Amino acid sequence: MKLTVSLLGESYLFHDLKELFAKANEEKSGDQLAGIAASDDRERMAAKLVLADLTLADIRSHPLLPPETDEVSRVIEEGVDEAVYETIRSWTVGELREQLLAASDTELRRIGRGLNSEMAAAAAKLMSNLDLIQAAAKCEVITRCNTTLGERGRLGSRAQPNHPTDDPLGMKASIYEALSYGIGDAVIGINPVIDTTDNILRLLHETKEVIHRWSIPTQNSVLAHVTTQMRAISKGAPADLIFQSLAGTQSGNDSFGINLRLLQEADQLIRESGTASGENRWYFETGQGSELSAGGHHGVDQLTLESRCYGLAKVFKPFLVNTVVGFIGPEYLYDSKQVIRAGLEDHFMGKIQGIPMGVDVCYTNHMKADQNDMDNLAVLLAAAGVNFFIGVPMADDCMLNYQSTSFHDIATVRELLRLQPGAEFSAWAEQMGILKNGRLTALAGDPTLFI
Template sequence: MKLTVSLLGESYRFHDLKELFAKANEEKSGDQLAGIAADHAKERMAAKLLLADLTLADIRNHPLLPPEEDEVSRVIEEGVDEAVYEQIRHWKVGDLREQLLSQEDAQVQAIGRGLNSEMAAAVAKIMSNLDLIQASAKCEVLTRCNTVLGQKGRLGSRAQPNHPTDDPQGVKASIYDALSYGVGDAVIGINPVMDTTDNIVRLFHETMEVITRWNIPTQNSVLAHVTTQMRAIRKGAPADLIFQSLAGTESGNASFGISLRLLEEADQLIRESGTAKGENRWYFETGQGSELSSGGHHGMDQVTLESRCYGLAKRFKPFLVNTVVGFIGPEYLYDSKQVIRAGLEDHFMGKIQGIPMGVDVCYTNHMKADQNDMDNLSVLLAAAGVNFFIGVPMADDCMLNYQSTSFHDIATLRELLRLQPGAEFAAWAEGMGILQNGRLTRRAGDPGIFV
């Protein structure tokens, strides 16, 4: 396996794949914080050249974090389709890029089944932003909870009716505001302030009461810690989806208070006691930098770690996964250029691994980014076929204190790119007079229709 290259009269040597992967990354402040980033653009280009020349077998045979040391690595390895892998194992990473960009949709999705998470990360590192968009757009990932998500020509949306005190009237007002714009087809999902069992039970009941009263074809979720949700479900809470944030290593997940065994227990519970009709009953969130922030990165770069999150999520056949791309802060993604790149990388790496990827197109107020930057990323991701976006009132989450996409942003993207909500939800919205022939009506934007 070649780890030395001469470029423009200088020789570059990388000690192992972990170093090569890190230094082939586009510039990220998180990699710089970890002390593993390329020193300059020439070193980054040298790393990319060597990475493009590695075979997929080289990557699989030299794991960055061996399966015997990490349960996430074991899950990723078990998720590889061995028959597909045997057909492509001799490909170089550069060959993989060419195939993903030149083959038809079905072939691209088949190739993805033979990749592990490190291979998906490797090819992302040598792709341009446009490459990431083009390859992602070929991957249609359909899932079913109460409704179907992910069909081409449709853009899903999560209504995020957060409130700084979990006030029932405030939560419902936000839900009705979202619905009036045609937002909420992917999920009505609340981030609770109080992670107590009784509060989570109450929020599950409140969201389900709205869904039932108005016969809305969607699903509910309360984004508490998975153990709190499990207690709530055992107390009779009506939960369509169960939620958890994921990291890409066993130690990173331990910092979240979870393990593979716990996720498997939760999976059994939601399948036995959940209220959804379909087989996909998980909602996962991820984000570049979480492993480094908890000291669970094992010297790996944040793009590779993010890809490993999707390899873990794949085990549980989720209905929804989204990267909260700019939420963690400038220590990991410094400015809008890095956030845009990360959003496109995350979406591609998830989609090529068969994950129903959405993106929370967001930033924190101490980052070098603004709403225009998020508008740019939203358009790029919508063109790439993203499964869903997050919708919050006026793009400003009053509880989590960060900036995301608004209800009217999602409506504008649908109109601009001729996209619609999920089919069942779109039919409901037409019946409510919110949509007509797939377009918002004059009645849209008026939550008073639900009062």
């Protein structure tokens, strides 16, 4: 395995794949904080040149985190389709990029089954933003909970009716406003302030009551820690989906208070006691930089670790996965350029691994980014076929204190690119008079429809 190259009269040596992967990454403040980033653009380009000539077998034979010491690595390895892998193992990463861009939709999905998460990350490092959009747009990943998500020509949305005190009236007001804009077909999902069993039980009942009262074709979720949700479900809480944040390393997941065995127990519980009718019953969230913030990155770059999150998620056949791309802050993604790049990377890496990928197009107020930057990213991701966005009132989450996409932002992107909500939800919205022939009516934005 050759890890050296001469570029413009200068020789570059990379000591192992971990160093090579990190330095082939586009500029990220998180990699700089970890002390693993390329020192300049020349070294970054040298790393990309070396990476492009490595074979997929080289990457698989030299794991960045050995399966013997990391259970996420073991899950990823077990998820590779060996028959497909044998047909592509001799490809270089450069050839993989070319094949992904040239392949038909069916062939691209076949190739994806033979990749592990590090291979998907390697391809992303060699791609331009347009490459990431083009390849991802060919990956249709359809899942079903109570409704169907991911079909072409449709853009799903999560209604995120958070409230700083978990007040039920405040949350219902937000839900009704979201519904009036055609938002909430992917999930009505609440981030709770109070992570107790009784509160999660109450919130799941509150959201399910709204869904039943108005016969809304959607699903509910409360984004508490998985153990709190498990206790609530065991006490009879009506949960369609079970939620958990994921990291790309075992030690990163330790910091979240989870491991593979716990996730397997939760999976069994939601399948036995959940209220959904479909087979896809998980909602996962991720984000570049979480492993570094937990001290569990092991010298691996944040893009590669993010890809590993999707390799872990895949085994549970999730209904929804989204990267909360700009939420962690400027320590990991410094400005809008880095946030936009990371959003496109994450969406591509998830989709190529068969993940129903959404993106929380977001930023925090201490980043060098603004709402115009998020508008740009939202349009790019919608063109790339993203499964869903997050909708919050006026794009400002009053509980989590960060900026995301508003209900009307998502509605505007749908209108711009001739997209609709999920099929079942669209039919319901037409019956309610919110949509007519797929377009919002004059009733849009009026929450009193539900009062």
